[in-house]
Amino acid sequence: MTLNATSSDRAADRAEQQSGSLSAAARRLPEGFVLGVATAAYQIEGARHVEGRADSIWDTFSHTPGAVVDGHTGDVACDHYHRFAEDVALMQRLGVQSYRFSTSWARVCPDGRAVNAKGLDFYERLVDALLTAGITPWLTLYHWDLPQALEDRGGWPVRETADRFVDYALAVHDRLGDRVSTWTTLNEPWCSAFVGYTSGEHAPGRQSPADGLAAAHHLMLGHGQTVRALRSRDANLQLGLTLNFTVADPVDPADPCDVDAARRVDGQMNRMFLDPVFRGQYPADVLADVAGLGLEHHVRPGDLATISAPIDVLGVNYYNGGAFSHLPPVTALSGAPATTRQTRSPFPAADGVHGHPRGLPVTSMDWEVQPEGLTRLLVRLHEEYTGRAGTTLHVTENGAAFDDRPDEQGFVDDRARVEYVRSHLSSVVDAVEAGVPVQGYFYWSFMDNFEWAWGYAKRFGIVRVDYDTQERTPKASALDYARIIRTRELAVVSRERGEDDGRRSPQATSGVSDV
Numbered sequence: 001m002t003l004n005a006t007s008s009d010r011a012a013d014r015a016e017q018q019s020g021s022l023s024a025a026a027r028r029l030p031e032g033f034v035l036g037v038a039t040a041a042y043q044i045e046g047a048r049h050v051e052g053r054a055d056s057i058w059d060t061f062s063h064t065p066g067a068v069v070d071g072h073t074g075d076v077a078c079d080h081y082h083r084f085a086e087d088v089a090l091m092q093r094l095g096v097q098s099y100r101f102s103t104s105w106a107r108v109c110p111d112g113r114a115v116n117a118k119g120l121d122f123y124e125r126l127v128d129a130l131l132t133a134g135i136t137p138w139l140t141l142y143h144w145d146l147p148q149a150l151e152d153r154g155g156w157p158v159r160e161t162a163d164r165f166v167d168y169a170l171a172v173h174d175r176l177g178d179r180v181s182t183w184t185t186l187n188e189p190w191c192s193a194f195v196g197y198t199s200g201e202h203a204p205g206r207q208s209p210a211d212g213l214a215a216a217h218h219l220m221l222g223h224g225q226t227v228r229a230l231r232s233r234d235a236n237l238q239l240g241l242t243l244n245f246t247v248a249d250p251v252d253p254a255d256p257c258d259v260d261a262a263r264r265v266d267g268q269m270n271r272m273f274l275d276p277v278f279r280g281q282y283p284a285d286v287l288a289d290v291a292g293l294g295l296e297h298h299v300r301p302g303d304l305a306t307i308s309a310p311i312d313v314l315g316v317n318y319y320n321g322g323a324f325s326h327l328p329p330v331t332a333l334s335g336a337p338a339t340t341r342q343t344r345s346p347f348p349a350a351d352g353v354h355g356h357p358r359g360l361p362v363t364s365m366d367w368e369v370q371p372e373g374l375t376r377l378l379v380r381l382h383e384e385y386t387g388r389a390g391t392t393l394h395v396t397e398n399g400a401a402f403d404d405r406p407d408e409q410g411f412v413d414d415r416a417r418v419e420y421v422r423s424h425l426s427s428v429v430d431a432v433e434a435g436v437p438v439q440g441y442f443y444w445s446f447m448d449n450f451e452w453a454w455g456y457a458k459r460f461g462i463v464r465v466d467y468d469t470q471e472r473t474p475k476a477s478a479l480d481y482a483r484i485i486r487t488r489e490l491a492v493v494s495r496e497r498g499e500d501d502g503r504r505s506p507q508a509t510s511g512v513s514d515v
């Protein structure tokens with residue numbers, strides 16, 4: 001770790017200079033608002049077969065030729081399994097208030113059934129280190145790493161996987177229930193189901209709309225069953241899940257075909273998961289879209305009552321929205337990893353729907369930077385779903401990969417990421433001021449890590465990881481984040497001065513991208 005007085009002072013000076021050039025006003029964060037950082041087990045831990053861990057679907061997938069950029073794997077990743085104490089110490093020095101991490105199912109139940117006590121020992125060490133450092137643990141039970149043994153028995157398209165998930169969740173709770181109060185079941189079931197089983201870009205790499213739909217239902221069933229089981233053990237736990245959202249706008253709001261294109265994306269990405277949880281039903285229009293793909297064969301009486309078990313907190317992952325049309329654009333944002341495997345659209349029933357770039361700035365993922373979408377999303381969630389349920393909101397992921405260029409000391413002066421964080425935090429404050437109970441924000445990610453099909457080619461961290469030496473170096477964005485946490489003040493980008501903060505309205509430009 002390199003966070004000595006000299007380097008951090010020098011970097012802090014630079015961050016201050018940046019804030020001077022970017023900001024005309026400071027904005028206070030809401031009272032009690034929690035600022036944290038997020039990671040996930042497979043992306044950082046490494047220690048593939050250490051102390052009884054067996055393979056997950058991501059081990060198998062990343063070792064499949066052509067599946068991940070440059071053949072990268074999570075075998076070592078950030079070696080967090082062995083360096084967690086150093087990582088927690090760095091979080092503490094930055095002032096991080098809460099740490100969102102996930103437990104690895106394949107570490108805790110290597111064969112999908114029997115519990116590996118040594119795997120739980122690791123998470124106990126981690127949680128104890130966090131508590132000693134004054135950092136609140138926020139635990140996610142499933143961040144995409146299904147034990148390969150369960151995939152071999154059919155994976156998420158098979159109903160029994162939901163039961164095994166409950167067993168695993170209870171095993172983790174047996175060990176950590178007295179120390180962790182916030183438990184989220186799933187991270188982004190849309191990705192697990194549709195990027196994993198329909199598009200094939202993620203593990204396990206299947207390309208079947210029917211399997212994606214079956215997986216989505218069983219993931220949500222596993223969520224509901226786990227919420228019920230944990231709730232009956234301890235009524236004081238904060239329970240919920242994290243969903244990933246887009247804000248789908250029609251390219252031409254006056255064109256009914258574009259409106260329908262946006263509806264399909266919103267339905268199959270957002271409402272497909274929100275409606276079962278908050279309304280106890282799948283949306284009628286989505287059921288019509290996916291008719292013939294077999295979803296109804298998996299939905300048994302009582303399932304939706306289980307899935308709609310009340311939750312305390314909804315985790316919101318937001319990176320960007322999109323503009324959609326029935327017409328293809330002239331030029332497209334690419335966004336696809338440079339791998340050799342063929343993939344298809346993750347949407348089970350959105351053929352002929354095209355995403356259009358809007359001329360907004362983009363990150364190195366080719367994801368548009370659209371902070372105002374986060375305000376719109378949070379307000380909508382509150383008004384249409386969470387408000388009446390009394391469910392609070394946390395932004396559990398938001399962040400950006402940029403083409404970081406370290407200096408000789410490994411320091412990255414990542415001005416674009418500083419601006420990204422400030423503008424999105426400011427959008428969260430806009431939502432709070434509009435009456436939405438958003439209680440916290442976790443930056444994705446604490447440190448650079450294994451970015452799924454992109455391997456180590458994309459860096460989201462506010463802390464740089466040198467993968468040759470495993471040295472951690474806080475970037476300017478980490479120092480700026482630490483300053484925000486310390487001062488509770490946000491320097492905002494001034495609109496009067498004409499700075500581009502990504503708040504342009506969607507407009508049709510060009511491109512060729514199917515969703």
Ligand code: FCB
Binds near residue numbers: 043187188460
């Ligand atoms: C989210 C994932 C997270 C990370 C970010 C960039 O979809 O939950 O693991 O890869 O994207």
